[in-house]
Amino acid sequence: MEHVEVQGVAVPALGFGTWQLKGRACYEGVRHALELGYRHIDTAQMYDNEHEVGRALRDADVDRDEIFVVTKIPPRNLWPRDVHRSHDASLQALGTDDVDLLLIHWPTRSVPLGATLEAMRELRDQGKARHLGVSNFTPTLVDEALEHAAIVCNQVEYHPYLDQGSLVEQAVERDLVLTAYSPLAKGRVLDDPTLEEIAQVHGKTPAQVTLRWLIQQPNVAVIPRSSDRAHRAENVDVWDFGLSDDEMQRIDALQRGQRLIDPGFAPEWET
Numbered sequence: 001m002e003h004v005e006v007q008g009v010a011v012p013a014l015g016f017g018t019w020q021l022k023g024r025a026c027y028e029g030v031r032h033a034l035e036l037g038y039r040h041i042d043t044a045q046m047y048d049n050e051h052e053v054g055r056a057l058r059d060a061d062v063d064r065d066e067i068f069v070v071t072k073i074p075p076r077n078l079w080p081r082d083v084h085r086s087h088d089a090s091l092q093a094l095g096t097d098d099v100d101l102l103l104i105h106w107p108t109r110s111v112p113l114g115a116t117l118e119a120m121r122e123l124r125d126q127g128k129a130r131h132l133g134v135s136n137f138t139p140t141l142v143d144e145a146l147e148h149a150a151i152v153c154n155q156v157e158y159h160p161y162l163d164q165g166s167l168v169e170q171a172v173e174r175d176l177v178l179t180a181y182s183p184l185a186k187g188r189v190l191d192d193p194t195l196e197e198i199a200q201v202h203g204k205t206p207a208q209v210t211l212r213w214l215i216q217q218p219n220v221a222v223i224p225r226s227s228d229r230a231h232r233a234e235n236v237d238v239w240d241f242g243l244s245d246d247e248m249q250r251i252d253a254l255q256r257g258q259r260l261i262d263p264g265f266a267p268e269w270e271t
Contacts, residue, residue, distance in 0.1 A: 015040025017225035030056035054094035083119035102129035
């Protein structure tokens with residue numbers, strides 16, 4: 001497994017996302033992902049599956065120190081008085097003493113960002129979170145966060161149909177990892193003619209080409225989610241080929257401003 005290294009932190013470049021996975025499907029998905037070699041597991045309090053993720057981590061034949069575990073604080077718990085309580089609940093559900101990365105799940109203007117990050121720094125100082133980061137932050141909000149804490153990550157929706165070039169550039173300049181969620185655009189990439197053509201050249205699938213396009217970019221990690229065993233194996237099999245500059249540019253050209261995750265409480269997007 002390759003890594004993205006930022007600020008002395010090695011983040012596995014390909015992880016397993018658990019959004020919308022519940023109960024036994026989540027438990028078995030995480031167990032299987034770890035068996036396949038995934039070493040980056042992403043969850044969140046909002047996903048309501050931390051207990052299943054934690055049980056899978058404990059039952060796996062992989063040492064906890066070998067797994068990069070990420071969870072997130074939901075918008076409702078961003079007041080400083082709630083941050084500690086929220087994260088303690090996540091740790092209890094996960095059955096672990098700490099997480100490798102703790103993120104603000106979504107930004108909100110109803111709580112001062114500096115106050116939230118100060119409380120998160122306290123968690124880091126207490127050994128309950130090794131590193132801090134944000135999710136769904138615009139470039140402007142990332143820079144604001146950096147004024148208050150040494151964050152290492154911004155996790156965002158990123159796939160061939162949504163240009164996130166400004167966030168990639170910022171990640172390189174600020175020495176951050178940009179983690180791509182919904183990298184397969186909810187399956188829309190699977191029937192894309194350009195991706196199918198490139199996939200045929202390499203003997204791969206459109207999904208594998210898409211994931212390769214992402215992890216071949218500087219400072220980018222990716223966390224595909226799948227409830228299907230075959231697809232989980234397919235998604236991790238992306239290390240034995242590379243895309244040419246021309247192929248990368250052809251995929252770049254697919255962007256059409258198609259944002260798929262845009263709840264009412266989302267920030268005002270800059271791209």
